[in-house]
Amino acid sequence: MMIINRLTLFVACTGAWLVLAGAVEPARCADKDEPSKLQLDGARYRLEKFEQKVKLARGAKIRMGFTENEALKMISALKDKYPDNPQVEDLFQRARKAVLASEGKIVEMSDDVLLYRKNQEKLAEIFKAEGEKEWAAFKEKALSGGAMLPKAFPAPSHHETDLSDLRGKYVVLEDFEYPSNEFMDLGRQFCWVGSGARGHYFVELSNRAWIGAYEAVKRYRRFVNPDVPEGMKWTLVGKITGLELLVPEAAKEKTLAAVWGWSVEPVAIYVPDRTFALADPELELGGRFAGEQRMEQLKGSMYSVKSIPDDVTPERLTEIFITAIKEKNYELYLACIDPARTKTPTGRSRCMYHWEWHQHRFATFYCRVDVGKADIRVIQGFDDSGDSLKARFLTPEEREKLKQHSEPLVEEAELKTTAFDERGKQYGSPKPRFFRRTEKKRWYIINYDQPF
Structure with missing residues (x-):
């Protein structure tokens, strides 16, 4: 009897197990046709992080990190395995939009968007021709008068040449590198040219002649052509004024030996393929670059905006500000800026500093x-x-009463600008710009130093 009961129990348990197995097997088969909740949630979580990063970039291109790449890998794997699943398809489409947005906002560029750069190239060519002409005339005049050394190197030896034979003569130094070779000695500023084998020249930088010529080169860079790197080799023409024993080293603690060299007072600077600048003590600025006296005449024909209307809106003022920078119209650039920021020498210097950066x-x-x-x-x-x-x-009566007892009306405006490169891709994030006006007068830009 006990054996029969045990057999009955075994058969019953076996039957129940087979029934359960049959019920579970279809569910397992269903799992093969759709992703698990864990897979979907994992991909969705990483995708949301990706989308959030794209949103915070506000149109700028983002750098893909671990989370972003993992999101794409997981969704790609789900798409391959479950191509017809609606939840997977939704994740895939969201990921596609995120990938597109991660590359940055893209706009169609008009044909004239780079016109200002072409005009700049034309302007640079005009002044380059002026510089070449003046440089050739300067050399011819110096050579014809017999006042120029036939060659700078090897430099004349101070053991064999008397100073009186060289004083006042011009020398052309083609390997002038400023500020790379600048140094101080006994409170004076110099720039060395040469070497131990070829001999040395010490160009004096602590005098008005250098400042006059160098400031002229800087004006050329600011108002004509910003492509004047100071690290490049220039050609400097100067007059030999004396013989110096100096240590041509910029470090405070000198480790090199002192060497003899001819001191040179700057007369002119020739920047190859760009400009020629001449020191002139008779001029108010102490010097000029080739064609400077005709600069506004040459540039004026390229100006599309020459003044700012009194009723200008913040939006239009921003456009004029951009135009002034593109067309190198410095006076118009200053006219856009809050006058309180241009009153002092420091303020004007800051305006010039940021003008160069905008250029x-x-x-x-x-x-x-x-x-x-x-x-x-x-x-x-x-x-x-x-x-x-x-x-x-x-x-109207209440308005008038409040107006009489109120402080002067001051308004501020804020807008955002978005910059794009020549390929039509957004550069960085949108930048805020702030404006101010008093008593309904003209608007002025406050944060003129803000990049675009």
Whole structure:
């Protein structure tokens, strides 16, 4: 009897197990046709991180990290295994949009967007021709007068040559490198040219002649052609003034031996394929570059905007500011900036500093800027104009009374600009720009130093 009961129990358990196995097997088969919740959640979590990173970039190109690449790998694997699953398809389409956005915003560029760079090249060619002409005339005049050394190197030996034979003669130094070879000695500033084997010349930098010629080169770089790297080799022409025993080393603690060299007072600087600058003590600025006296005449024909209307909007003022930079119109650039920032020498120096940076960026990084809509707010006083939301709720008498007892009206505006390179790809993130006006007068830019 006990054996029969055990057999019955065994058969019953076996039957139950077979029933359960039959019920579970279809579920296992179903798992093969769709991804698990764990797989979907893992891919979705990483994709959300990817999308968040793209959103924070605000149109700029992002660098793909571990999480972003893992999201794409997981979704790609799910797409290969479950091509018809709607949840996988949704993840795939979201990932596709994220990948596209991760490369940065792209716009179609018009044919004239690079016109200002072509005009800059034309301008540089005009002044290059002026420089070549003046450089040739200068050399011819110096050579014809017998006042120029036939060659700079090897430098005349101070043991064999008397100073009186060289004093006042011109020397052409083709390997002048400033500021690479600059050094100080006994409180004076020099730039050495030469070597121990060829002999040395010490160009004096602590005098008005150098400042006059060098500042002229800087004006050329600021207003004509920003492509004047100071690390390149220039040609300097100077007059021999004396014989010096100096240590041509920039370090505070000198380790080199002192060497004899001829001291040279700068007369002119020739920057190959760019410009020729001449020191002239008779000029107010102490020097000039070739064609400088005709600079505004030559550039003026390229200006598309020459003044700012009194009723200019923040959006239009931004466009004029960009145009002034592109067309190298420095006076118009200054006219866009809040006058409080140009009153002092320090303020004007800062304006020039950031002008050079704007020139460099528009020549190198971006060429088109889209201007957003401005948001205007009152930061001081009471606005009684019809555009004011508060004024709509007040009678004319109430407006007038508040106006009489309020501080001067000061408004600020804010907008964002987005820059694009020559390929149409967004450069960086949108940048905020701030403006201010007083008593409904003209708008001015506050943060003029902000890159685009």
